[in-house]
Amino acid sequence: MMNNPISLEQAMSELRSKYIEAKASTKKIIDSLFCEIKEYGQSFIGEQGELLVSYYENKYKVPAFTRPKEKKLEQRAGLVIKLYLMMQGEEYAKHINFYNIYSIPWWEEVLTEFKVWLKSKNCSDVSVDTRIKHVRAFLRHVESTGKNSMESLGMKDFSSFIAEMDLKGFRYSSRSSIISSLRVFVESPICIERLNVAPMILLKGIRNPKHDVLPSVFSPEEVSKLLSAVDRGTARGKLQYAVMLLASIYGIRNVDIANLKLDDIKWSENRISFIQHKTLKAVSLPLMDEVRYALLDYISSCRPECEYTNVFITARAPHTPYKTFSNIVNEALESAGIDAKGRHHGLHSLRHSLATLLHSKETPINQIADILGHSTSQSTMTYIWSDIERLRKVAGEVPLC
Numbered sequence: 001m002m003n004n005p006i007s008l009e010q011a012m013s014e015l016r017s018k019y020i021e022a023k024a025s026t027k028k029i030i031d032s033l034f035c036e037i038k039e040y041g042q043s044f045i046g047e048q049g050e051l052l053v054s055y056y057e058n059k060y061k062v063p064a065f066t067r068p069k070e071k072k073l074e075q076r077a078g079l080v081i082k083l084y085l086m087m088q089g090e091e092y093a094k095h096i097n098f099y100n101i102y103s104i105p106w107w108e109e110v111l112t113e114f115k116v117w118l119k120s121k122n123c124s125d126v127s128v129d130t131r132i133k134h135v136r137a138f139l140r141h142v143e144s145t146g147k148n149s150m151e152s153l154g155m156k157d158f159s160s161f162i163a164e165m166d167l168k169g170f171r172y173s174s175r176s177s178i179i180s181s182l183r184v185f186v187e188s189p190i191c192i193e194r195l196n197v198a199p200m201i202l203l204k205g206i207r208n209p210k211h212d213v214l215p216s217v218f219s220p221e222e223v224s225k226l227l228s229a230v231d232r233g234t235a236r237g238k239l240q241y242a243v244m245l246l247a248s249i250y251g252i253r254n255v256d257i258a259n260l261k262l263d264d265i266k267w268s269e270n271r272i273s274f275i276q277h278k279t280l281k282a283v284s285l286p287l288m289d290e291v292r293y294a295l296l297d298y299i300s301s302c303r304p305e306c307e308y309t310n311v312f313i314t315a316r317a318p319h320t321p322y323k324t325f326s327n328i329v330n331e332a333l334e335s336a337g338i339d340a341k342g343r344h345h346g347l348h349s350l351r352h353s354l355a356t357l358l359h360s361k362e363t364p365i366n367q368i369a370d371i372l373g374h375s376t377s378q379s380t381m382t383y384i385w386s387d388i389e390r391l392r393k394v395a396g397e398v399p400l401c
Contacts, residue, residue, distance in 0.1 A: 005087060005089045006086065006087055006089070008037075008041075008052070008083070011087045014092070015083055015092070016030060016034075018092055029075065029079075033076050033080070037052070039324075040054075040058075041055075043174070050140060052083060052084045052087070053084070054133060054136065055080065056077065058129055059080075060077055065080070107136070107139035107142075107143065110139065110190060111136055111139070114131070114132065114135060114185060115128060115132055117188050117189060117190060118188075124278065124279055124280040126277060126278045127278075130177065130181065131181045131185070134178045134181035135181055137161075138182060141157070141160070141164065142157050145157070153195060154202070155201065155202050158182065158202050158203055162175075165178065179203075183203060217349065218349060222336075223248050223350065225336045225338060226244065226248075226329070226332045226333065226338065227241065227244060227332075229332050229336035229337075230244070232297070236315070238294070238297050238302045239312065239315075240328050240331065241294050241297075242295050242312075243328050244328060244329070245290060245291050245294050246291065247347050247351055249288060249290070249291060250285050250291075251350070251351040253276070253277070253278065253351065254324060254348060255278070256274060256277055256278075257312065257325065258310070258325070259274070259277055259310065259321075260272075260274060260311045260312070261274070261310060262299070262309050263309065265295060270286060270287040270292070271284055271285065271286060271287050295311070298311075298312075302315070305319075306319040306320075308320065308321050326347070328347055329349060329350065
């Protein structure tokens with residue numbers, strides 16, 4: 001029996017109610033899964049049902065909704081399928097099959113070829129997944145207009161897709177990233193061999209507007225005040241202080257701090273060495289005394305004993321690695337009494353602040369790129385654009401690839 005389609009939130013609520021008498025461990029799996037899906041949805045472009053398809057394929061590395069390669073993932077994968085079917089208006093099913101649930105549209109073959117080509121260019125997995133996500137959203141938009149082939153693509157398809165992003169209020173950084181993915185796509189052999197027009201004509205006139213808000217940075221005095229406001233006499237404070245030092249002194253990304261392993265800290269060599277998640281670039285940094293003592297303080301007195309080798313582990317059981325430190329800076333801002341109105345103030349803002357500080361001290365852009373672990377200097381430029389007059393003077397000297 002089919003019912004009316006429902007939203008993702010409604011499907012989650014109804015599915016959770018079906019497991020109200022389940023074991024605590026099962027409820028914990030459901031809550032964890034729902035949190036992951038919601039977090040994934042924050043950067044997803046498209047309809048909610050498509051979100052589950054994209055999440056499934058990125059999470060389990062198989063076409064939606066086929067059986068995951070690992071047996072231990074089947075329970076969670078099955079829950080995603082149940083959510084999807086309930087959103088489509090189907091009755092809750094206690095048991096599901098992993099086959100013939102989602103028909104493959106015409107553009108999936110295009111995406112498969114594009115993915116193979118990206119990997120042949122040695123793009124990182126993160127970059128490949130991002131490009132595929134953006135192009136999938138675009139091709140779904142094209143399909144929604146009634147088109148069913150690459151050969152039928154025209155300028156209006158791209159401009160209407162960008163206009164749709166603008167209506168949805170996409171941030172500058174998201175819009176820029178999507179346009180970048182589309183440029184890579186139309187210049188790839190996959191498009192060149194199929195299109196009836198010169199690829200770049202399709203994106204003619206599509207530009208990103210100039211920034212209209214300042215980037216989220218804090219002055220050196222504010223960063224110092226933030227660090228001083230942390231109560232290092234508590235377990236939470238020791239964690240906050242160590243994490244904020246890694247972000248403010250080295251500019252390490254949230255994901256890399258979360259992924260940092262105990263073995264990555266080379267105590268005898270006074271270095272921190274790891275592979276960046278985003279770029280797959282090897283990074284080796286000097287272990288400064290202040291950072292050394294903060295890490296030792298946290299690891300020796302606060303870090304819970306567990307099976308994981310990550311440096312930062314949640315204090316509450318079950319003790320698992322942190323995935324994000326979104327509240328770290330917010331708590332410090334409140335304690336320090338700093339007004340951050342109009343500025344993003346997550347952990348990434350400390351990375352922006354470091355780039356701005358280095359630039360103000362006339363550090364060469366390529367050196368800033370090395371410090372931040374950027375694969376190109378072009379990426380670094382987005383961090384320091386606020387010093388407009390200086391950027392205009394050096395723009396001609398900055399290598400863009």
